[in-house]
Amino acid sequence: MLNLFKMAFRNLGRHRRRSLLSALALSVSLALLLFMAAFFKGEMRTSMEDTLKLDSGHLQVRAAAYDPAKLSVAWEYLIENPAQVAAQIATLEQVKFATPRLIASGIVSVRDESTGVQIMGIDPASDANAPYRDGLLQGVFITADDRDGILIGAPLAESFQLKVGDSLNLLVNTAEGTVDEQSFSVRGIFSTGSSTYDKGLVLLPLAKTQSFSGAGNHASFIFIMLKDREQAEAVAAALVSPNFTVRTWTEMNELLVLINDFANAYITILNLIILGVTVTVIINTMLMAVLERTREIGILSALGMKGNQVIALFLAEASLLALGGIAVGLLAGWALSAYFGATGIYFGDIGVSGMVMGDRLYPYLMLEDVINLTITAFIVTLVASYYPARLASKMEPVEALRAEK
Amino acid sequence: MEVTKIENVTRVYKIGEVETKALGGVNLSIENGEFTALVGPSGSGKTTLLQMIGCLDQPTSGSVWVNGRDVTRLNRNQRADMRRGQIGFIFQFFALIPTLSAYENIEMPLLLNGVGAPERKARVEELLKAVDLADRAQNRPDQMSGGQQQRVAIARALATHPALILADEPTANLDTVNGEQVMEIMTRLNQETGVTFIFATHDPRVIKYARRVVTLRDGLIV
Numbered sequence: 001m002l003n004l005f006k007m008a009f010r011n012l013g014r015h016r017r018r019s020l021l022s023a024l025a026l027s028v029s030l031a032l033l034l035f036m037a038a039f040f041k042g043e044m045r046t047s048m049e050d051t052l053k054l055d056s057g058h059l060q061v062r063a064a065a066y067d068p069a070k071l072s073v074a075w076e077y078l079i080e081n082p083a084q085v086a087a088q089i090a091t092l093e094q095v096k097f098a099t100p101r102l103i104a105s106g107i108v109s110v111r112d113e114s115t116g117v118q119i120m121g122i123d124p125a126s127d128a129n130a131p132y133r134d135g136l137l138q139g140v141f142i143t144a145d146d147r148d149g150i151l152i153g154a155p156l157a158e159s160f161q162l163k164v165g166d167s168l169n170l171l172v173n174t175a176e177g178t179v180d181e182q183s184f185s186v187r188g189i190f191s192t193g194s195s196t197y198d199k200g201l202v203l204l205p206l207a208k209t210q211s212f213s214g215a216g217n218h219a220s221f222i223f224i225m226l227k228d229r230e231q232a233e234a235v236a237a238a239l240v241s242p243n244f245t246v247r248t249w250t251e252m253n254e255l256l257v258l259i260n261d262f263a264n265a266y267i268t269i270l271n272l273i274i275l276g277v278t279v280t281v282i283i284n285t286m287l288m289a290v291l292e293r294t295r296e297i298g299i300l301s302a303l304g305m306k307g308n309q310v311i312a313l314f315l316a317e318a319s320l321l322a323l324g325g326i327a328v329g330l331l332a333g334w335a336l337s338a339y340f341g342a343t344g345i346y347f348g349d350i351g352v353s354g355m356v357m358g359d360r361l362y363p364y365l366m367l368e369d370v371i372n373l374t375i376t377a378f379i380v381t382l383v384a385s386y387y388p389a390r391l392a393s394k395m396e397p398v399e400a401l402r403a404e405k
Numbered sequence: 406m407e408v409t410k411i412e413n414v415t416r417v418y419k420i421g422e423v424e425t426k427a428l429g430g431v432n433l434s435i436e437n438g439e440f441t442a443l444v445g446p447s448g449s450g451k452t453t454l455l456q457m458i459g460c461l462d463q464p465t466s467g468s469v470w471v472n473g474r475d476v477t478r479l480n481r482n483q484r485a486d487m488r489r490g491q492i493g494f495i496f497q498f499f500a501l502i503p504t505l506s507a508y509e510n511i512e513m514p515l516l517l518n519g520v521g522a523p524e525r526k527a528r529v530e531e532l533l534k535a536v537d538l539a540d541r542a543q544n545r546p547d548q549m550s551g552g553q554q555q556r557v558a559i560a561r562a563l564a565t566h567p568a569l570i571l572a573d574e575p576t577a578n579l580d581t582v583n584g585e586q587v588m589e590i591m592t593r594l595n596q597e598t599g600v601t602f603i604f605a606t607h608d609p610r611v612i613k614y615a616r617r618v619v620t621l622r623d624g625l626i627v
Contacts, residue, residue, distance in 0.1 A: 003509075003512075003516050007502070007504060007505065010504035010505070011504055013504075014503075014504065295498075295500075296502060296503070299496075299500045299501075299502065300502070300513075301461075301485065301488075302459070302461060302488060302494045302496075302500075303488065303489065303494070303513055303514050303517060303561075304485050304486065304487075304488040304489020304490070304514065304517050304518075305485065305489075305517055306482055306485045306486075307481065307482070307485075309517070396462075397461045397462075398456055398461050398462045401461070401496070401500075
């Protein structure tokens with residue numbers, strides 16, 4: 001066995017450059033596979049995390065008639081006494097935060113420019129708003145009793161050239177179906193890392209949003225974060241009541257789940273293409289090795305080496321080639337993923353409706369992908385080498401001995 | 406006792422529509438310990454006959470017995486077993502594995518036979534001494550002369566104590582001095598170990614070493 005690998009190692013050394021190039025082909029493809037896996041995983045992971053913590057939460061408790069597409073603050077669509085409902089929900093052991101949020105549609109205008117926004121009324125004291133508080137670039141966070149303070153996203157501030165202390169006019173669609181308008185003072189400018197999300201969002205204290213929009217003591221939903229998102233179904237079941245609907249994060253983010261599935265299918269096809277190219281290189285190298293060493297195979301046969309031992313010899317060469325290629329590929333793939341995982345890849349504002357996507361994509365390499373792809377690369381190399389190895393094993397000793405080389 | 410017996414062996418090669426008869430019904434019996442030369446011009450069937458005895462090729466008809474077994478009835482793997490255990494080969498072109506040292510080349514048949522490490526080491530060292538190459542053990546084929554390479558091939562052929570050693574033109578690629586040295590070593594080993602040698606040649610200087618000469622012409626023994 002040891003001798004087999006020793007022979008295999010020396011055989012690879014006969015054409016060092018060719019062996020190195022073949023191993024390199026495997027290294028490059030494995031590095032690419034790992035980086036692609038990390039890229040997609042990173043993309044899905046961050047957009048899922050951002051969507052959950054900023055937009056949907058793990059659960060939402062809504063009034064039975066609530067329609068998120070309408071952004072209506074008409075009372076029949078809303079939850080009454082939301083603070084009380086949220087406080088009750090927060091007593092559940094699995095719940096991390098439960099906070100009421102009121103969503104209304106509005107228009108921000110500054111001088112003669114205007115843009116449509118989503119107004120989100122929040123309870124400033126709730127820890128659920130940490131992503132906004134921690135994302136403050138300038139100014140301070142709003143307080144619950146602030147009557148004319150507003151928080152705006154950085155892209156909005158930039159497009160209207162607003163800074164802390166500046167005023168803006170906010171128009172809101174009220175519960176009665178009319179519009180109301182008020183001037184607000186910018187208390188702070190935040191960035192959640194997703195320009196798409198930030199450019200269309202302004203934050204007001206819940207009480208102010210309720211009075212401004214005529215929603216009274218109502219909220220659109222109770223935004224719930226759990227200690228473990230896998231508990232969503234169980235908690236949802238516990239919260240069922242005739243007055244409310246409870247939606248879990250998987251129900252609310254169907255598009256994201258769908259895109260995740262699509263990405264997995266897409267990455268499988270890409271993997272197959274990359275592996276297919278690598279297989280061609282490896283088959284070519286091993287076939288050359290077999291054809292060049294025909295007479296040697298004849299000698300080994302004459303010495304009594306059997307077909308399966310000839311196969312084993314060539315597979316040993318392929319294994320060594322694979323091990324070398326995989327070692328370098330792992331290192332390169334890990335280094336690429338780690339580097340971009342730390343610095344991120346800037347994509348900017350490439351928002352997809354229904355999805356929160358960060359401006360920077362942080363590849364995230366998972367151990368599971370590393371193990372799966374490494375094993376796949378190894379097996380693929382051996383499978384690719386099997387045909388040339390079998391060809392060698394089928395050679396008639398007499399014919400092989402007659403060969404030039 | 407006969408180590409090999411050939412009965413009515415024919416071998417016809419078919420290339421396209423053309424049939425070439427390499428052996429046309431050969432009968433031959435070789436006794437244990439013989440030192441026999443197969444002689445004849447190129448194309449007379451010497452190499453083909455050696456390949457039949459060596460289980461490298463199968464006759465078109467007839468039977469070949471080696472050590473009491475009809476090898477024409479064996480399958481591919483059984484023939485490989487036969488070559489590994491009973492037969493040693495020496496080829497005209499030295500036929501060493503270029504990536505292995507002299508030591509490792511001699512060790513190869515022992516490894517294929519599953520011989521244990523201490524026994525292997527003792528056997529290889531003994532053989533290296535027997536062919537006067539103890540100081541060349543670690544040299545690879547490209548670091549040795551043709552004569553030295555052929556001596557390694559002889560040692561390798563002897564490694565597993567085969568019943569029979571088949572040598573196809575063993576001196577054809579050697580100068581006179583090296584050729585004679587190789588023949589002397591083969592003669593000595595035949596006498597010392599009693600192993601049977603059958604060698605094909607058309608070189609009169611080699612034929613003189615033989616104790617029995619079998620002449621072939623156009624695929625027939627004459």
